[in-house]
Amino acid sequence: MSSARTTPGASHHEDAVGTAADGSGLLTYASLVDGKNVPSDQWVYVVDSDALLQDAFSSLTLKRKLESGRLSPEELPGGSIVGRVARADRETVLQAVEAASRATVEWNAFPLDERLDRFGALLHRRLTEQADRTIEILLREGHPLALARWQVSGALECFSPESLAFYRSQMLHESRHGERRISVRRRPDGVVCLNPPQNAPLSSALLGVTSLMAGNSLVVRAPRSAPLGVMYVLHEIVAPVLEELGAPGGTLNVVCGDPAPMLSAWLDSPLVDDIMYFGSSEAGIRFQERCVAAGKKPILELAGNDTVVVWKDADLEYAAEALTESFYGSGQLCMIPNQVLVHPDVVDRLTALLAEKAADVRGGSVRQEDVLLTPVLRNEKFFACLEDALSSGAELVCGGHAIQDDGTRDTAGIFLEPTVVLVRGLEGARKVQAVRHETFFPLLPVIAAEPAPDAVLLDRFVDFVNSNPYGLRNSVWAGDPEVVEHFVTRITQGGLLKVNDSHIGFLPGLPTHGGTGLTGGVYGEANYPVLRTSHIQGVSISDGGIRPREAVFGAWQAMRGEDGTAAAGA
Template sequence: MSSARTTPRASHDEDAAGAAAGGGLLTYTSLVDGKSVPSDQWVYVVDSDALLKDAFSSLTLKRKLESGRLTPEEAPGDSIVGRVARADSETVVQAVEAASRASVEWNAFPLDVRLDQFGALLHRRLAEQADRTIEILLREGHPLELARWQVSGALECFSPESLAFYRSQMLHETRHGDRRISVRRRPDGVVCLNPPQNAPLSSALLGVTSLMAGNSLVVRAPRSAPLGVMYVLHEVVAPVLAELGAPGGTLNVVCGDPAPMLSAWLDSPLVDDIMYFGSSEAGVRFQERCVAAGKKPILELAGNDAVVVWKDADLEYAAEALTESFYGSGQLCMIPNQVVVHPDVVEPLVALLAEKAAGIRGGSVREEGVLLTPVLRNEKFFACLDDALAGGAELVCGGHAMQDDGTRSPTGIFLEPTVVLVRGLAGAREIQAVRHETFFPLLPVIAAEPAPDAVLLERFVEFVNSNAYGLRNSVWARDPEVVDQFVTRITKGGLLKVNDSHIGFLPGLPTHGGTGLTGGVYGEANYPILRTSHIQGVSVSGGGIRPRDAVFGAWHAMRAAAAGTPDA
């Protein structure tokens, strides 16, 4: 097969490519084998502004709709913006079976179709649908700035530079005499993806890169935030696959409860890889279940990212990057979670950080500049803050719940961006907010004990590398020798950035992936096209090589070189 088919397969229904009308609601069914699969059970998405005005009533309305005690027509006003079919167990099985049937045929497509053409078409369609994608994310409750951030990451993931990098890793070819030698990556088969609820759309698109390796894909849209996943897979990815003539089961998407679906994937002999997002504690247990079931676990777990600020850092820019800790109320895995600061610049950095944190606010997701999201249960935040203060940390700013207008209130659904100052590296990890990911807008700044710079550099490197987690790390420093030391010696984590946004996306670099409690025992930078494939070596000869000569080829070459004679 040398080129893409120009006619889509008939298995891709028109209504599977977009939203169906459902009483005025944006409505999506399951997508299995290119067909729309209906259901008599639905997951409803509450309007984010309605949730902001009255969270209790909005969530009560959602429960009534999903239990069948209320119909969509009976819902007040515009409080419900969409619904997604809830897949039953039979549909879940059908999705895996469809993926299994499709995987062999899709893998037979040449790499320039699966990777180059698919990636380029997808990038173009993502760009064309960027405004619509942002609108869907807004409906689901993602603040405008964070919706733009997700779309930006998706565009970088499929940018020409990223596609070129993927291509370089998928196939390497050389000549050895009469032989054509290649090292190539082959697909694992059926990949199942369980994205998180905090940024499911971008995580689903990350998993889509596994298709470029020749795998087929089954995605579970999370019940708490299914709309973006369903939209981008139904209306952006599936039409591109259809245009290339991919079999219908190449991509399947269902929505349902995580526990039974994960168990079904583990029990199925047709599933090869499972990409799992979740807490480190749950993820490590799931990893053991995967290995026992013969599946490859690809884990995206908690992050506890460290930022180093050296004495010559641009403090203005560093402080701005550190405020990324508060984006989404800290409920993103790849944000700064702890800061290690050279003792010479602690005070000015903390002052700048507090000043900038004061400008981070909550509100309607459609407002420019809103970066905080509601935190409906905040008792863990206050317990973590109390632990830090009891351990000797100093409260720099924040520490209260507040209303969307910034007014402090015990019943507020937003949390103030909070900074605590921890004095001394020694014993810093006795504080819970330093030792573990908090998933709240709570950032500990650790002021290192005064010491010569050579000693401090050693301590900073050791502190970062001894982190039990390892998603992203970043460094702020100007001295080239200091930068080189950090780049050379920081080995933990899937990504290291220097003098840059901690959460910003760059072409060719991973968006996810890490070591330790972030990625499990197989953890590394997560390029799903690579992690859902395996290396295979291939040698193709024209047939003119005697096997015995091949067996001892290197020996003969060595002897000929030693004798100074041509290798016969």
């Protein structure tokens, strides 16, 4: 049995890198600070997803006993706990920031070819080589197989050759102006701290890794509720690539701990420049204010409330299939469809298709191919939201119950049926809570627009999408090219717009995250961290043969001509 790793590039065990040396057999990770593992006497334990499915209460009780020290790892029953991560104290958190600060100057001095092109290519190769192992880690942490593959697919697109070429095109533009070499380039902000979400932390951590390409250093907080995937991908995939490039140890640091004290430590530190924050819109907007007051750049990834538009000539079969993405992960993904705006001519056909396809979305063991639902241990908000919709006049199309993993309706079930409600009329639709705000449950409202001429409906649909206070992703299903062009030209809300395509699928070069309004805060836009954590700098280089006075009036003299008269065409 191998011991826990001590350096980022150390060789790893065939089955699980970082297996504990205490005989427990647990996949174990310490904090990674300045290229070294930092031990701790406190641990966060990860419950096996199947054990949670069989007996959630006992599994969570066992986790609490381990973390409080009332039970030792050697006393563990087999298979119920699959990993543990060191819980960092304040000193370790501050050491991570200091290490990042020391590394920034040296890492930024690496040529762009090295820290963007080569780093990205090596990372893509390692992600490909480790794809199966990464999926296995995600399964252990409770992500269904299909969604684990989805996350890995997104990571591969993020570092694909096409995406790297796009990043490169935005980082540096060079030209000549007479004897001068002119460049517009993006420069790193410095130390970037990342607080990923608990629902998809591994893919969010990899998104943050792109900030390294700009020359920043990075500190990542692995969330206590799901730390294993973050620790795995940063220890075993990213850190070895940085080591191969010769990057300083503090370029990447990862610690696990409670969010509030860690965020406060980052805000208080004069060494931190940017903080990338995932969370609810309410908390995120407050955090944005704290960042600005502390002189930090806030990069927010908050709630989404995505709209899907279905026009009368859409391929309804495909549209309904894409809409079932609303139920993936039991609706607890920020970038899924959250509401559907439908042309009145096709409402009945679409809702019938959607109900049929929703019945095939089910829960169960994460290792089963067709499982897409995840457990919802606290479901009272789902039923309150559903009751609000029905009491507001919405019609229940399908779902509405708690279920067991075999689909049997049971008030004690830890899964929720995929649920569709029909809201008739745009007027007043946002009075329904499930339309107004992100639900974060498998509850999808379909909004049937009032009958009107198509020209009127087009404008009403655009206005409805653009008036959404959130703005992550939007998508449109339509056949008429003129209708498509109308939507593409006029929908300005959101960080991504997709037409006749999967709402959550990833594409090279396009953003995976980012948005406007309550999704991205005051500075919200499509989130490319390599761009968001850097700033524009213009550079002019002359060989010294230009007189300063000539440079001051160069454009004026060119306009007037050498003899002082107006040049032709001026």
